[in-house]
Amino acid sequence: QVQLEESGGGLVQAGGSLRLSCAASKRTIRMYGMAWFRQAPGKEREFVAGISGSGVSTSYADSVKGRFTISRENAENTVYLQMNMLKPEDTAVYYCAQGRDGAVNSDWRAYGYWGQGTQVTVSS
Secondary structure: OOEEEEEOOEEEEOOOOEEEEEEEEOOOOOOOOEEEEEEOOOOOOEEEEEEOOOOOOEEEOOOOOOOEEEEEEHHHOEEEEEEOOOOHHHOEEEEEEEEOOOOOOOOHHHEEEEOOOEEEEEEO
């Protein structure tokens, strides 16, 4: 069973940048789609970005297009989320998730394994 651990969260001013990492252990994530979701207080968990197992296909929520970039380094068993031009509304706990197959999917039900999350806070 894979274990996912997020890191890289923190406090940043609006307009700043953060890079989140999701390190997988105990099993390779090479063939699986991976995604980042986020959940703000009082709100439902929402899809942020996803990447296919091959790394060829990506998908983004409209709210982050042009600002966030998802990538993966299969040799390191790691997925990244580069977040630029951060806004206060990006404040949330960010979760990494592994899909049940190699596709990109924005539905949380397509993901069987989740990390514990990392807090991102953007001040205005």
